[in-house]
Amino acid sequence: MxxxxxxxxxxxxxxxxxxxxxxxxxxxxxxxxxxxxxxxxxxxxxxxxxxxxxxxxxxxxxxxxxxxxxxxxxxxxxxxxxxxxxxxxxxxxxxxxxxxxxxxxxxxxxxxxxxxxxxxxxxxxxxxxxxxxxxxxxxxxxxxxxxxxxxxxxxxxxxxxxxxxxxxxxxxxxxxxxAAPLPATPRADFDRSQLEAAIAALSGPDSLLLLGGAALTEANLDLAGRISAATGCALLSEWANARMERGAGRVSVARVPYPIDQALKVLAPYKRIVLLGARAPIGFFAYPGKPAVLTADGAQIITLAETGSDLAGALAALCDATGAKDKAPAHVAVASLPDKPTGPLNPDTIAALLGRAIPQDAVIVDESVTTGRGFFKATQGAPRHVWLNNCGGSIGYGLPVAIGAAIAAPDRKIMALTGDGSAMYTLQALWTMARENLDITIVIFANRSYRILRGELTNVGVGNPGPRAIDMLSLDRPNLDWVQMSRGMGVEAEAVSDCDGLEAALQTGLASSGPYLIEAIF
Amino acid sequence: MxxxxxxxxxxxxxxxxxxxxxxxxxxxxxxxxxxxxxxxxxxxxxxxxxxxxxxxxxxxxxxxxxxxxxxxxxxxxxxxxxxxxxxxxxxxxxxxxxxxxxxxxxxxxxxxxxxxxxxxxxxxxxxxxxxxxxxxxxxxxxxxxxxxxxxxxxxxxxxxxxxxxxxxxxxxxxxxxxAAPLPATPRADFDRSQLEAAIAALSGPDSLLLLGGAALTEANLDLAGRISAATGCALLSEWANARMERGAGRVSVARVPYPIDQALKVLAPYKRIVLLGARAPIGFFAYPGKPAVLTADGAQIITLAETGSDLAGALAALCDATGAKDKAPAHVAVASLPDKPTGPLNPDTIAALLGRAIPQDAVIVDESVTTGRGFFKATQGAPRHVWLNNCGGSIGYGLPVAIGAAIAAPDRKIMALTGDGSAMYTLQALWTMARENLDITIVIFANRSYRILRGELTNVGVGNPGPRAIDMLSLDRPNLDWVQMSRGMGVEAEAVSDCDGLEAALQTGLASSGPYLIEAIF
CATH class of the missing domain: 3.40.50.970 (Thiamin diphosphate (ThDP)-binding fold, Pyr/PP domains)
Incomplete structure (x- = not known):
């Protein structure tokens, strides 16, 4: 043309x-x-x-x-x-x-x-x-x-x-x-000058291959799993990933945790870290008296491939050099569902119910913030699905991103998991979901606070906050009624407060072909 | 200190x-x-x-x-x-x-x-x-x-x-x-070099004193009214004013209209225009084949006082020079209420009901867009009140501005008048109104479209729009239910669709000491 x-x-x-x-x-x-x-x-x-x-x-x-x-x-x-x-x-x-x-x-x-x-x-x-x-x-x-x-x-x-x-x-x-379309810009080559160092570094359980970006497709994770099998290196991904393919039968990779003390603990064993589409782990925020760089002191860090470069090529080169091609991949997730929980909702029971509910090929848009800290582990044996994180940290991303995912992938079930505080920033998204009849099941975690900030207040050294500080972090005066707000924008909704209720509501939502909102109160 | x-x-x-x-x-x-x-x-x-x-x-x-x-x-x-x-x-x-x-x-x-x-x-x-x-x-x-x-x-x-x-x-x-407070920056003097030209310009009905900013307080309008009485000049304000004091007993000033053809017609008679806290009138947007500058060709425009300068001083100087000090001000609004309308809601009947409802010292936050074109005239004889416009044109200003006005003026009744499209940008404001129990009566004009854009489509020369264009300007699939959305954020609400209903709802809202939302469907 x-x-x-x-x-x-x-x-x-x-x-x-x-x-x-x-x-x-x-x-x-x-x-x-x-x-x-x-x-x-x-x-x-x-x-x-x-x-x-x-x-x-x-x-x-x-x-x-x-x-x-x-x-x-x-x-x-x-x-x-x-x-x-x-x-x-x-x-x-x-x-x-x-x-x-x-x-x-x-x-x-x-x-x-x-x-x-x-x-x-x-x-x-x-x-x-x-x-x-x-x-x-x-x-x-x-x-x-x-x-x-x-x-x-x-x-x-x-x-x-x-x-x-x-x-x-x-x-x-x-x-x-x-104008005629311009040719696509090819991905840059990975950093071949670092290949030898990377191969030398990946050896034994004190070495880590840290993955991000397009390294988290099923095919690339398969290569990473083989490299882990061949070298004994650990695999992790960044805390926030634009898109990770996971679930039963795929190589399962844990994320570097958000809470700084947990992240430091998880990363402490690694003396040699190879970055492949990922950046060297740092804290989300600076905290007084805590390090900003999360890797162990003196750890060797090798950037083999930046996120926009040829990650598949880098993985293939590592496979070739380590003899991993013929290995069976390590860390493949086995199909398994959590036991059915009962009683009141809490982050653990919610995680188990999600692990039991995720349908094949679902897209999980995750803005669950504090509630979702355990979701990843509880869902690793679910049918294969795609997991999307918020990579920029500005809350209010979940409901809008779910719209785009639903329009791009009309044959998939979309699940938007979001805190109540997060969802309020862009709740107008519900109307567009109704108008376009998008196949999205929304779960609002109604803890009625900016729960993450309660912890952050302590992390930055503010002990024993008073009522005016607590008030700035609380959404409970008045309580938000998500069922009414959702119906007001044309999206059918229900509120649940125990495990049986959430399980039934997830079934209803996922059985529907349009948007359905579940307010999970706990 | x-x-x-x-x-x-x-x-x-x-x-x-x-x-x-x-x-x-x-x-x-x-x-x-x-x-x-x-x-x-x-x-x-x-x-x-x-x-x-x-x-x-x-x-x-x-x-x-x-x-x-x-x-x-x-x-x-x-x-x-x-x-x-x-x-x-x-x-x-x-x-x-x-x-x-x-x-x-x-x-x-x-x-x-x-x-x-x-x-x-x-x-x-x-x-x-x-x-x-x-x-x-x-x-x-x-x-x-x-x-x-x-x-x-x-x-x-x-x-x-x-x-x-x-x-x-x-x-x-x-x-x-x-740190100790720093002294306030004094207002700049008005442009004394333009005083003589301004005095000469203001003479007869083909001259205009165009007012904006702090020229629209009761005291400054009183001076402007005297100048009009002494010189025969017309008075107008800009289309959008941050704050205008008006109502019965005050000098009443019409605004330059928003629709470009009306604005051109209103400004056509004026050969000499003195700007006092206002800028020379221009179109909100450019339209093909229409002028951007709204004043008559060849009109003399004199900037006597920019908006941050000493507007009261400029008005006093004009009064002194024109012998206006001893004149009774022209254009004083007489106390009068519109006749009670009946039947269905439309912009005219809504305007009349507002003119009858505005209580003494009320603050009107106006983001009524198309519905409100006739509000100003219908309310000029209402008890004295303050009128706030959106000066930047980015819709979603009304509900938030009402919050700030209510907190600054807790003894006044606040009325937030807003289109449904506008209100959706910042509807989260309702929750803060409930939390702080602010004395705000909200009227949502639910015409279920970006009505202003229907007109603008024609103005920019797009005749006969098809269904896909109309769809981008319509909010009726699904309809927004403001009563449910409002209750979901803790603000009591009702929907009305005729004159008796709106009149009763305004009475309920204004009698309440907290927020109350009225969805006016028409």
Whole structure:
């Protein structure tokens, strides 16, 4: 395909045609006046699925989830600087997850910007802190090529955030050019200069292969399991992973824990660590008197492959060199379900019920924060599934990411596991789930507090907090009623408070083909 | 007061003491781990009212509303870059309104930033597009003085947005210094070089005195009314005003309309325009083939006083020079209520019911968008009240601003008038209203669409939109049930769909001393 000019085509139309040609066929949108020509182009050009959201954080989070499951970029349509700003925190999360997202942001006509209208702002300035690629199109004839470059940037491994700013006069002017797709940027080679050192390091139980990013696919984990079998090295993944394939029959890898004391303990035995798509473990936060670097003092750390590089190639090279190819992989998870728990809900009984409920090929969007600390272990023998974490730490990612995952993978069951505090940031996502009838079972862990912060208050050295501090971390005055909020946005819901109730509710939700919300009160 | 050192006081404590000394005694917060020392300081230092919000846009909007009614700055407490990002769009609105807001934003410890933890981001970069003043405190001994400067910056007329970034090690290190408050920056003089031209311009009905900002207080409007009586000039205000005092007995000023064709028509007669706290009228957006500047071709425009300057002085000088001091003010609103409407709800009947319901000294937070185009006229004879507009155009300002207004003015009735689309951006505000039992009557105009965009689609030249375009502007699949959403957050609510119902519901809401939500379906 070559570029195509049509004098009667306006900029917005050339943009839509260019996006479709480059494989971008899904748009999570919250448009305003300055985006009306793009909306009009979507109206008469077939091929783009437009999904309306009622807050921009839902749109950007959905694009993140879409990329994780589809492996390609969706676009968002956002209204000027403030619309982009509302989507910024989930773009931060997408950036940290290595998800490709193409944000199309309307802008005033060029002549209007100098007038400093109410909605005028520094859109590039707002975009830059969360973007790898930022560009304002000021010329209808080059808009198509700008769009092709934006798609190329977003799809660059492991996935990047791109911001294409579209002045309204560029959108409405005629003379658009549909640009041919640009070739995908190949993944960089892994660091072959470190291969010998890595091979020497991986030997025995005091060595660790730390995995992240695309190393966590079934095929790559299989290679890692063979390397572990051949060398005796341990396997771990980062705490937060954009996407991990796991469950019965797959190589099972534990995560470096979030709580700093546990992380230090888990990492203490390792004298030699090879990084493969992962970064050297550090604390989520700094705490007074505690180390920020979590690896043992003096541990040798070898970066064999950065996250955007050829991780499969690095694993294959390690396999070749260690004779692991012919080994049976270690750490393969055996099919097994936790015993059926009874009685009240707590993090342990909830974990067991999830382990029993996860259906084959499910996608688990995990923003369970404190409640979910034991979920991973209890679910490792469940039928094979995909697990998505929040990699940027900005809560409010779970419900939006579930939307994108459901649209990218319509044949899979999506389970969104989220704390009540987290879910409140982007609860508008429920309406989009209802509107699109997405197959998502949502479990809200209603502990009615920012529970994680109770622990953090102690961790940072604040003993014995008083009532005003506790009040800033409590969501219990008044209690949130998730069943009413959910029904108010068109998603059927029920509240449960014991094991039998949660088990039955999970069955109901997973049997439904649309969204279903379960408020788990404990 | 002079600066006070206490070796045992940590940075967070010195910050809280400094804020209190400078008159900042209200904090709208959504904290995380990096802010725990600030939370602990609030816990044991009396004097700061802390108001928890469940999304940061609620916190920043509340600080905006607080400034408009208290005339002084509140602070927010936000969690790193993403927490600030969530509050950015309402900071954009606050900036455009000239509201003073002091954002205290937690940051990682200095040693942790270089490690690029999940929540690491360019906080200064995120803050800058919406801030007048940005500073990172990296030294416990200077934190107090940084805070005093931040308060001074925020309180600088007409009010500015300040960002004080607080690394957690600065907060937890001992050696804090409580800084003495810095003197308020005096308002700049108005432009005396333009006084003679302004006096000459204001003569007869083809001249206009265009008012904005602090020119819209009762006292300043009284002066403007006298000038109009003496010179025959017309009076108008900008479309969006941070705060206008109005109602029976006060000088009544119409706003330049939002719809561009109406605005052009209203402004066409004026050959000479004097700006007093207002900017020359321009279109909210650019539209193909329509002018961006709304004043008549060749109109003489004289900027007598910018919004942060001495508007009262400028009005007094005009009064002196035109002999207006002894005139009775023109355009004084006569006490009068609209006739009681009956039948179904529509923008006209709603306007009449509001005109009949507004109680003495009420604060009207207006985000009514399309529904409210006729509210101003129907309410001009109501008991005296204050009217707050959205000055930045980023919707989702109404419910948060109502929170801040209610906390700043606990003896007044607050009425939040908002479209359903607008309210969805920051609906988490309802929970804070319930928690703080704020005296707010909320009316949601449930037209179940982004109604304004239907018109804008036509305005930008898109005739005859198809179903996919209409779908992107419609909120009716599924319908939002505001009564359930509101009750789910602890705010009592009812839905009404005719005049008798809305009248009774307004009476119920205004008779209550806590929050009450009315879903007006039409």
């Amino acid at each position: 070559t570029d195509m000019t049509d004098p009667a085509m306006n900029g917005a139309e050339s943009l839509v045609h260019t996006l479709l040609a480059a494989g971008v066929d899904t748009c999570f949108s919250n448009p305003g006046t300055s985006e009306m020509h793009f909306v009009a182009a979507l109206d008469h050009i077939p091929g783009m699925r437009s999904v309306l959201t009622l807050q921009e954080g839902v749109a950007t989070g959905a694009a993140d989830g879409y990329y994780r499951m589809a492996g390609k970029t969706a676009c968002t349509l956002l209204h000027l600087g403030p619309g982009l700003a509302n989507g910024l925190s989930n773009l931060h999360n997408a950036k940290k997850a290595g998800s490709g997202v193409l944000n199309i942001i309307g802008e005033h006509a060029e002549t209007h910007i100098t007038l400093d209208a109410p909605l005028t702002s520094d859109i590039q300035g707002i975009a830059r802190p969360v973007s790898h690629w930022v560009h304002t199109s000021t010329d209808v004839a080059s808009l198509g090529r700008d769009a092709a470059q934006a798609v190329q940037a977003a799809n660059t491994a492991p996935g990047q955030v791109a911001a294409l700013i579209l002045p309204s006069d560029t959108a409405w002017t005629e003379g658009g050019v549909v | 002079t600066d006070m050192t206490d070796p045992a006081m940590n940075g967070a404590e010195s910050l809280v003491h400094t804020l209190l000394a400078a008159g900042v005694d209200t904090c709208f917060s959504n904290p995380g781990t990096s802010e725990m020392h600030f939370v602990a300081a609030l816990d044991h230092i009396p004097g700061m009212r802390s108001v928890l919000t469940l999304q940061e846009g609620v916190a920043t909007g509340a600080a905006d509303g607080y400034y408009r009614m208290a005339g002084k700055t509140a602070c927010t407490l936000l969690h790193l870059g993403p927490g600030l990002a969530n509050g950015l769009s309402n900071l954009h609105n606050a900036k455009k309104a000239g509201s003073g807001v002091l954002n205290i934003i937690g940051e990682h410890a200095e040693t942790h930033i270089t490690l690029d933890a999940p929540l690491t981001s360019d906080i200064q970069g995120i803050a800058r597009p919406v801030s007048h003043w940005v500073h990172t405190s990296t030294d416990v001994a200077s934190l107090g003085r940084d805070a005093a400067q931040a308060v001074q910056a925020a309180n600088t007329a007409p009010g500015q947005v300040a960002a004080l970034i607080l690394p957690s090690d600065t907060a937890w290190t001992e050696g804090g210094v409580v």
